[in-house]
Amino acid sequence: MKKYLKPINLMELLRPLGQLIVFSLGSAAVLSIIVLALAIVLNNTAAGDKIFAQLKVSLFAYTVANLPQVLVDGLTLGFVYAAIALGYTMVYGVLEFINFAHSEIFAIGAFVGVEILIALQNAGLIGSGSSLFMDYVFLILAMLAGMAVAGGAAIAMERIAYRPLRNAPRLVPLISAIGVSFFLQDAIRLTESLTTGQFNRIFPTFGNFDKRITFGKIPMGAAELPFSVPIKSFIVIIAAVLMLVVLNYLVNATKVGKAIRAVAQDRATASLMGIDVNHIIAITFLIGGALGGAAGLLYALKFTRIDPYVGFYPGLKAFTAAVLGGIGNLTGALLGGIILGLLETFAGSYLSIFTMGAAGVEYKDIFAFAILILVLIFRPNGLLGENVTEKV
């Protein structure tokens, strides 16, 4: 007798997986084609000659041989960006406001997780001699703790710094968010300095996360290039995909999710449906914050070193990803994150070769922000920005 209110919807679990695969393959294909075309064009120029002089392979062969590695690294980064971008986009969805302090929520998640792992290492529970199973258990626990604290911090942030400004002109909460961002950076720095004496922290070495799984060798000219992926990249990808699927289900197929979408579309009318709007906004911050916190720990796992300002660049890029995909749109944040992660990794890997070292990996960020500007000019609603007009 559940004709209209179906309880579980398998489609809602499978659809985001399908989207992730389509987006990943699509973006990867487009960027690969562009890079390969560039490689063909540059093959017979000085850039091609230089690489041939160094490695005795054509530029094209070099590009092809490196492609699998670049794609895997790009997707790993892309999923992290997507997880952060979802926090921006969810909050934007319900409040039409960019929570610039989301990058510090990310940092909080990273610090909480890393500090717990360092403490466990000091206690001798992880590191040399610990069982692999317990290593994973502790990693997951650290991540959950990071998510919980980050989610709690996001709720507190909304309650203290944004809710009192809910009816103020739109610029005001934005300024408040920038203030919160600086405040949290220094709060993390101060806390770390007072308790540990330093504010640069290193993700402890334990488990098998740094071990690489070799998938084979790719011929490159006369030589062979091993294609291997570190286990931590798989962890990042699996964790991110899991979170994205759960989030999608939560938003699209549960009562709370429906309430979140209703609040996003029309706050006053949502309250007339009996929805406690403040409560739903707090839940939105909690979810976005938890995702951001998880992304923080995944980032720390992948890049090892964190400091109180660690959230700045990933935050800005995730924001770009959210705008690129269409801010307020969850699917858009996935797509934007994947594109941006791939683009950045492609730029980081090939820019130096293609420009003969004139513009190296340090210029990779130009692409992310050039994209932000181009999107804002030519497609302000983003790639998947919805344009449903309300009929009167």
Place this chain on the structure above:
Amino acid sequence: MSLLSLENVHSYYGHIHALKGISLRIEKGEIVTLIGSNGAGKSTTLRTISGLIHPKRGKVSLDGKDISTMAPHLIVRAGIGHVPEGRGIFPRLTVKENLEIGAYTIDDDAEAERRMEYSFELFPRLKERLEQKGGTLSGGEQQMLAIARGLMLDPTLLMLDEPSMGLSPVMVDLVFDTIQKVNENGATILLVEQNALVALSVAHRGYVLQTGEIIISDTASNLRNDPTVQKAYLGVE
């Protein structure tokens, strides 16, 4: 005791003093209409009752209980449904999801199911549009959806803000027939309308608002024959 009563209610819309001492009462089972021109304060009255605006002075009571400072979502749970001006359909939710959101306060799925069936009895068209996004419906269909959604929580008092706005005459008839049917099924109705003629044809009693004050209050049939009302709101010279 009246189902709903407003005593000397003053409300502000930003800096505008929109309601200047409104007093009215609605008895259980009635259809009461508020008529008046644009900006008279009709919508503000409804928004004050449903808690979207809190009165600066005065008292709103439901069943004798003061609800003047209650949050809107709690007022809904207390039994007041409000179909807002402009219908307030969630454009990117499907028709079904819009109705489910209407049943947000109901935890019993079977009960929600029953009420959804009731909406389809009233508006069979909605059943055909179940998976369509709210924003893609025609104006009339949106109005049906808005009323159906308002009925999902089985309100003791249903407030409707300009249900005839933008509708074809056939649609207006359908909507007002439905309002009467809903009333016969037990719901008390507070109806805000610019189309005074239609409103007074279904209502039992009415209040005439002018610049934030009630200037006339009478039975619907008396209002229909009132020269002031005829001249100002019914277009009778």
